[in-house]
Amino acid sequence: MTDTLKRTPLFEVHVAAGARMVPFSGWEMPVQYVGIIEEHRAVRTRAGLFDVSHMGEVDVQGPGAIPFVQSLVTNDVSKLAIGQALYTPMCTPDAGVIDDLLVYRMSDTDLMLVVNAGNTPEDLAWIRGHAAPGVRITDRSAEIALLAFQGPRAPAILQTLTAVPLTEITYYWFRPNSTVAGRSVILSRTGYTGEDGFELYARAEDAVHLWAAILDAGSSDGVMPAGLGARDTLRLEAGYLLHGNDMDKTTSPLEVGLSWTVKLQKGEFIGADVLRRQKAEGVRRRLVGFTLEGRAIARHGFPIHAGGTADGRVTSGSFGPTVEKSIGLGLVPVEGAEAGRPLAVEIRGRAVPGAVTKLPFYSRSK
C-alpha cells in the first residue's frame, strides 16, 4: 500500500456527498462531486465551494518578521498594508521557484504565509533554515481549514451569513476575526478561479459547520460543492500557474511570466543576483498559453514544436469548459513565444496545430 494520505476536516462530508476521492499532494481530496464540467460552469455562472484545507499556513512573527520574509521572496512585502495580501514566488539562489505563496500582513510583526500542500514540509525546512533572530515560525496547517467560495454570486450569498460589509474588502485584502455563520474566520477576497469570491481561513473544528452553512445559504442560487478537477480547469482558463506543473525549481519567475512579482529594486533577497542577470541578458524560454485546433488535449510533458532551437513542452493542458477549446500552458523558446505564433503539440505521435494565445484564456466581465 501507499503511504497514509492525510484527510481534511471535511473528508467525511465529501464522501457522504458522493465525491470521488483521489490522492493529491499527499492528501485524499475530492476531485469531483457530480462532474468537473458541471462544477466548473457552476463557479463561472453562480458559485462553487471548494475545500482547500490541504494548503499550508505558516505564521512568521516577531520584530524581524517583515525583513525576514522580504529576504525570502521576490515580491515586495514592505509595500503591504495591514489587512492586505500579496502573491509571490520564493526562490533558490539560482532563481528556481521553490513555491509560490500568499503573504498576509496581519500586523507589523505578524505575517501569515499560505503555501502549496505538497510543498509545505520543504517550504518549512527552507524558511526555518534561513530564520533570523527575532523571528518565530509556526506551522499552523493542521489547525486551519480553508474554504474557497468562488463565483459571481458568492459575495451576495456570503453577505447573508456575516455582518462584515463585504464591499469594504477589495481584491487581495482581508479581514481577520470576521464572524461568518457564528464562527470566527479570516475573510480574504482572493481565489484561484478567475471569478470574484472569498477564501475563509477557519479553525479546523469549524469547517464542517461553515461548509454546511454556505451550501445551505446558496442552495436556492444553485451553489454546489466543487472539486479539485474544476479548480484546475478554472485556474487554467484564468491563466494561473500551478507549482509543480508550470513552474518548479528548474524555472525562474522571469521565464514563467511572473516578472510582475519580481521586485529587483527592493533590496537583497535570495535569487536576486541570478534574476538581475536574467533580466539584463533576457531569458531563453518562456511560459506561454496556447490553443489547439480540434479537441485532443495536450497533457503535461508532451513536446511542443514552436520554432526556435529546441522543442518546448506542455506544462498544463485541458479542455476549457468555458472557452470550449483545447487549451494549455507550455515552455517554449523565446523565438516562438509571441502571441499568435503558430505551434504544434505532439499528441500520440501526431502534430496537432495551434497557436500561442495571450493569457488569460478567460477573464470575467467586471
Added chain:
Amino acid sequence: MYPKELRYSTEHEWAKTEGKRVRIGITKFAADHLSDVVYIELPAVGTEIKFMETFGVVESVKAVSDLYAPVSGKVVEINKALVEKPEVLNTDPYGEGWMILVEPTSPGEMDKLLDAAAYAAHLGEAQS
C-alpha cells in the same frame, strides 16, 4: 446498467451483433469512470481492427484511455455525431454513444467476450 443482449470485454467495451455486423461502444461503467468525456478519436471507415488491440482513444478532462476492439474486422461506419458531441458518451453509452460498426472477420471471437452477468462479476472483482 449492463444490457443482456450485449457482450463485454474486460477492457469495458461492449459489442452487439446486428445481422452480419457488430456495433461497438464502451460501457456505462467506463463512461462513468472517465466522466466529462471531451474528445473521441475513432478509426477511418475501412480500417482493419484486431481483437483486443487499440482502435481509438477517449479523453476526459482528467485522463486519456485507449479503446480496445472486442472483435477483429473492418470498420464500415463510425459515429460522426459522437465525435462532434463526445459528451453524449456520458449520457447514453449504449445508444447514441455507440462508436463504430464493424464487419467481423472472426465472428467466433464474440464467444470470448463476457455476458452481462460475467461482466458485472468482473467489475465486482475489479472494484474490490
